[in-house]
Amino acid sequence: MTGTTRATDWEELVTSALLGTDRRTPPTTVLSPGVEAPVALLDMAAVHTVRRRAGLTPAPARPIPQPAPQDTRPPLPQPARQRLAQLLADRAVPGGAGGRRGTAPDLTELLPQWLAATNEKGYRAPASALPALLEAARARTDLRPAALRFAGPRGLWLAGLNSDWKFALRGAWGPATAGGPGGGAALPAPEDIAGVRKLWDEGLFAERVGVLTSVRAHDPAAALALLSETWSTERAEDRLMFLDALRTGLSDSDEPFLELALSDRSRNVRATAAELLSALPDSALAERMAERVISCVALDRSDGTATITVEAPHECDAAMQRDGVVPVPPSGRGERSWWLAQLVESAPLAIWQQRLGGRAPGEIVALPVADGWGDELHAGWCRAAVRQRDPEWSRALLGAPAAPPANGPGTSSLAERAKLLAALSERERADWVAAFISAHGLSEAFQLLGVCTVPWAGPLGRAVVDALDIARDAGSYPWSFSGVMGLAERCLDPGEAARLELLTATPDEAEGSSPGAGGYWSEAFQRLVSTLRLRAVMHAELATEG
């Protein structure tokens, strides 16, 4: 083998190797007497290869990325870090969808709760978990706000380097993360007047919504001032979104602005302004609505019992339309009842007491209503109670939880009942739903349970467990209750685990029950218990010192 080769020699070697030494003889410097051409070529190529590899040098570096912003939150305690890895790893493992759920907790379902608890404590996400966290947030939009808040500024920094994680940069401007620690790396603090001003004047639409929302949460009046200044120059779709931001911290001081918006060019803006005003019972709009509706409803005592009589409006004039009343009814509804419904839901609830003989809401909803107007009237009151967040009216309209839903005073719709419940205190809500479940079982309770505070209060939890127990004794299969069961795994107080232990045993098969149901119930209760235990451990881990 000879000593030196040059780059051109190497290229010639490659060429003759590619074409074959029979077609292209290697350079003469390569050949040596007594050695076949292919072997001589391989000899030289070996020398060259080893020399090249041994002589490698580093390459020039590309520009180094900007350092990630500091995250000053305290680090996660060690056991909680492990838990996070486990929760995220479960997500990464494919398969397992469908079929029986077995007795083990569903870790993916616990991730949202874990993230919420962690964010409440204000911990910083471990850097090495950020890619998995961003991947989880990418796959599940419901996780995004909490996951991104936990990921913090370094998470956003990382997302900026990978186009798969673009959603995180968009999300950072959204209302969900604004104001939280680490949310919105580039969003100015609400008290940074100049920064806010600049972004409001020059930002993209999403950035402007973000900044308005964050200022509104911090100082409602300042947000209103910001919005008022540029209002007349905004586009209609934008005006609608901005107006929507005023729901947060809505107060009487917003009234003049909203009153002005009632004359907006855009119908949707007008309707939203009217809706917001009607949620302010002292507003002039609410008063105008009250005047309109009060003449439609009266108390008739003519035949000894008090009865409500209704005379629906005969026209929808321009003034009504300006106040947000939609003149054309949806198909299948009469004009006059449509107008009446809108007036009732927008009028302050306080007017009815006076109008209907000084009665309390409970008494009012119990009054008979003439000519079949009862449903219409009660439905309107329900919407008004929800909009005005009036607990007394909500309570009256919900009626007694044990009463059959169809005969209730307000509405038989579970969705509306769930909304009415939201106006009650946590405790009262839980008690009402508990009583409802005790009376009617679980099949209708799902939506109502959804508005209850987690973990469920004692009586509520017990009512749910008792109802499950009854369903089991009745011989049905547990998957008829899988929705409630899943909710119970996430919402029951972990302290209930010990009490539930009794239910995990497989009972003897009773006559008439569905075959094998006992075993499945036992499995479902085992999963419930182990999930509760796990949740207790998860919360304890977050409480330990880091």
Added chain:
Amino acid sequence: MNQQGVRWTAEQVLALSPDVASRKAGSKLGTAGPWSGTGCGASGAVWGLCKGSGSRPYQTIVDIAGATGPAYKCSCPSRKFPCKHALGLLLLWSGDEAAVSDGEVPDWADEWLCGRRGRAARKEEGGASGGRSAKSADPEAARRRADRRAARITAGATELEQRLADVLRGGLAEAEQAGYGLWEETAARMVDAQAPGLASRVRELGAVPGSGPGWPVRLLEECALLHLLDRAWLDRARLPEPLAATVRTKVGLTSPPEAPAVRDDWLVLAQYDTSDGKITTRRIWLHGRGTGRTALLLSYGAAGRAPQLALPVGLTIDAELTPHAGARQLRADVGQRFGQPSPITAPPPGHTAAEGIAAYGAALSEDPWLDSWPCTLSGVVPIPGDDHWQLADADGRSALPVAAPVLSRTGLWRLAALSGGGPVTVFGELGHRGFTPLAAWSDGNAETVALTGE
């Protein structure tokens, strides 16, 4: 922390899974629900009863402090090793100190543990005296066997030389058209010649033409190095002994672990598996804190099964390692282990990009067939890119490319997240294809972040 020493992380436990299904099934059992009678003992055993579908719960025991790695025993019918119950038990133990706390070993677990420990002790005594003499009972027969095998390898190497010359005569372009089959057939001939090292190199040649632009250069390089190996084997009598030993290993003769055992605190830096479809190869990189040596443990598993040996990345084990013979030979076997593992307190000492690459160059002078060399880089900043990542020295001037077929994209992003645009310490394999990061440490934090795996 308790008298058990440190509990493993979930990641370390899951690394023991024989396959993805077990990993999933094990994770599901890693909560208190199905378990009863759980406990762990100072001797390094963990046990528990796991409720299965039958009426009797399964009895699961893991001996984590075994001299040769964790050992498992479970009354379930699974033939997977470790089974999902053992994984679940270890996960529970790792995640929930309250659920698995110190306790007295129950009788059903004690029997197996004692039996196991007893065997291990006997084996050790036996190994010191009887074992070796049995092996060398008939040195003459052994020599004859070795000679026969060497002759077959020589025939194989000669045939391979002929085939390489034919390929070069006809041209690599022609060989590419002949396709994979040409190399497969040659590889099979090398298996027949009892030269598995030659066989696997030949098989790799078959993949080069499909590896994208520039393949003729890479194919010529690999052909040339294979030719160099053939020549070295045929002329091995004239080579200095360390190089001859390397050549023997490269053609596929196992060099027995014969050097004296080295006891040290070994940092478990990385563990990862590669598979050729038939055999799963597990590589475990260790760094000796006292000796400064780097060692490679290899373990093999048949198709679809995880190799037996598993060490928890991020922990330090006090153990004896027996190096294999050969120049620049990093391979070693793990022997006796002492005490309980403890977390790595500081990463191994690191180098700049230029120093790392120089070390690879130096190693090549004694083993020209080396694809890569282990290396710890300190103060480097990862620079993400769409296709090409780099690891730059902190001054931002020179950088190493990250090897293209890098283990997992997730691992790279984990590295970027850890760095946050600042310097990190990274352990990996550095070679002519670039750097493959395997583990990293952020500044001022001793926690080892594994970059392998999901």
